Amino acid sequence: MRKPGSVKSLEELGRVRLSPNFFMRDFLYSEIASFHGIPNIPGFPDRAIEAGTQLCEQLLEPLQARFGRISIRSAYRSPAVNQFGNEHGLNCASNEANYGGHIWDYADARTGATGATACIIVNSFVPYYERTGDWQALAWWVHDHLPYSEAEFFPKLAAFNLNWSSQPVRAIYSNVGKGRSCLTKPGMENWPGQHASEYAEWLAAGEG
Template sequence: MFPIDFGWTGNRCRAMIPAVDVGGKVMRKPNSMKGLEELGRVRLSQNFFLRDFLHSEIADFYRIPNIPEDPDLAIEAGKRLCEELLEPLEATFGRLHIRSGYRSPAVNRFGNENKLNCSTNAATSAHHIWDMRDFDGCMGAAVCIAVPWMIDHYHDESDWQRLAWWIHDHLPYASLCFFPKLWAFNIQWHERPKRVIQSYISPRGILTKPGMANWEGNHSKWYAGFSIACSAARLFESKGRCNTLNCWIILSLNRFRFKELCSEADAISDVTVAFDIAVVKRPRRLVLLARMPVEP
């Protein structure tokens, strides 16, 4: 899948992808395997469940349970993270790779004390520790992810900025922090977003924050190649076998977006996209069979 800019905002995304609640009942910390299994089944958004975020190498290797102390708070913060940030990212760029999600206070404390790339619990509250509010009493949640589409299509060390600016212009993130391996990055949702981007990759340091000259305005020049036309052109160039290619494009779309998407595609001059070949409905998805002629 290649990225398609839906122009989503946090509020609009929340309206299109409702979270599934847990029946209004209070969730308690599991004290059995069955209870943990049930907690993992809690659906945070259309494509994400709580279980997706409970894996931790620290917890597994050192045998420390990575279980929320306050499941209700973890679920509430996790829903906002998934609905407002991860869902539009996955719908645009395809499958996301989750590197590190929720950390229990015990797991994070151990990681910090043993220099395993964890900050203090106070600094990690309302971040990787979803079920602990920060000093101001605010709720938040963060996850470290990698975007395979970016790894496949960009290779310069500084290309992480393309994705960073796309997120800055389109999503209600609170903070971003990029790392060298796989261009993985922490993305945070928070009740009071500061919208700060920093990186441990060149150029290192703060990319933008409130008060900097580059914080406001449009940054589309950085992600111009994220359009349908450019992505399709690169796809066909990489194949290099024929002038016409049938490719399956799986999009997490509401069915009522279909006509709008076709209209946007028809407006592109440098590639012809015919979406009228086939439309197959699957649960929660539309699968479009698209034939895209390109010049040799």
């Protein structure tokens, strides 16, 4: 598929079904693109579709099947959109850091891995998080149950970036609290094994 050059071809890209519950159009909205008039369109749609399909099938579908509807806050970014966001302090890392992340149609600049990231909210988790502040319950559930590569949690609504990669790292970070911290990554003592005790209270509360 060529890069869309008309409304009709962009509509066709948006109709591509990445998984039973997700279409490409679900991932193309960007506040940066909308407000500043920068097209958020993949230059290499087939690559974006391939990576996005894995993100949806491997991570988003299982998560939604278990906990109900998830909301997408930010997902695909074109290099132009991401670069603008990076240069203007709009919470976007550099393009090189986002290849294989929010920029789905470019491979990771360091490893050559393909990947895709979406920032999501697990809607049913929000009441528990707002009551307890315990974002780690969801983080550990993801770690135990999904073939993710990286996740990074944020304070508002426990939104988090969830990344699928062809070369998964399996590390979780957080911006909740003071500064960025690492919950777990390979080599840390808490990384292997199961962590059911970390999310037992949440599941028992019936808020997930």
